[in-house]
Amino acid sequence: MWSFHSPKVRAMSDVLTLGDQHLPLGEVTYVMGVINLSPDSKNLPTVAHSVDEALAMADRYRIWGATLIDLGGQSSHYENPTIPVADEISRVVPTVEALAAEGHLVSIDTWKPEVAEAAVTAGAVIVNDTGGLQDPEMRRVVADLEVPVVVVHVEGDNPHNLAPLDLAEDKAERTANRLRRLLADLAAEGIRDVIVDPGIALNYPSDYEAYTRMQLQVIAASEQLKALGRPVLIPIPRKRDAHRVAAYISLALEHKADLIRVHDVALACDLARLFGRSR
Template sequence: VQRQHHQKVRAVKHALQMIADGATIIDIGGESTRPNASAVEVEEEMRRVIPVVEALSKYDVVMSIDTSQPEVIRAAVDAGAHIWNDVRALTRPLALETAAELNIPVVLMHMRGEPTNMNQLDQYQDVTEDVIQELQQRLDQALAVGIKVENIILDPGFGFAKNAQQNFQLLNEFWKLNRMGYPILSGLSRKRFIGEALNGIPAQERAVGSVMGHILSIQQGASIVRAHDVATT
């Protein structure tokens, strides 16, 4: 219990520092979605996420919840969260229906498979066109269950089931996503392909490369960028 309290305090302090540095949305997640990351039980995800949401709800902070679990987003919204950020684009059972019922903004991200196997699923004819086509399928399903057009944000999923070359193609052709007609989130901060382009530097040293990626995304129409190094960005 004491460890969880310390984790909560640390997370809240970090979030408030990000707000002070200029962040407008704080993204809170209780499950790692890095390549080969193992799944987290719903109860554990709740224990990690909900206390942080409750603590931050006392401040004027827009909170996005990085989860694929309908139970987690329900509890988070009850505690004061505002946006659902789902790397699995509402593919879990009852996720689509839950998003429609909650009537909150939702980020639909492109990924194939799961974090445990997505690196084997990076075969594309044309990565940008294929990502657009596959996102469109998720979008159509979202609209079909009654999720409102104005609640949808799309994310091409940099680093998810894409190799370095494909990530750079997607970044260079980011503007093509605009034809889908929805706000686009660019989440390339500290991603491995940024490090590979900079001679394999570790994640915490990728701030400058990440900022360059953010600039390229924004120039091509990104509405939101997801950043770790907020002050630098």
């Protein structure tokens, strides 16, 4: 169904610059550990209910080997409510400030430009736009902030307004083609510091097993994403079974993802060492 060998295509730059840190690309897969500040999150082990809890969680992630923290204040699951912008900002900003003060590299996970701007002002070094940088205001904010942005491929406007997913089509090719066109549009607007994410961790209403197979096929076709010339972030979907999560992580490591976004941080860091992809 898929090949475990892909050609090595390098990104436009061999280094990902985050604040004052420079991460070499190519030989390492950097682990981005998730911390959720939303009480609506369905992944309870990654939910922090206070700044102190988030700091303790981030410190554990760093000890295990994670390089980045992906912090979100709004649950992306379509079944959960969309909270007001002001509430999301009040959730994330104190934690961003605290994490940045402790030297953590923080990515802000949001599709709302006001939240992105507030978080970067507070110390975040990446905007992880789960709205796929489709919002003109988010584009303006990212261009003004001059920080790297993760562009998530999304079928729809944002994770709470997803379009139906056609599981019969070649999702890997469709994703790469749409991202290619988007990158060209962004470059024309002066936005070039982009990390691409195929969006396979979004919670589309779909057949569980069919979507699982599609997710694996997209990871196995990572060379199509690497050919875009930007760092590739593979978001590892949450699954009920730990062995499935390990399979996703292993496949992403085999195909030399530049970054993986994970909830199971200890497992991901251990597998990265096993595959010779750790720092």
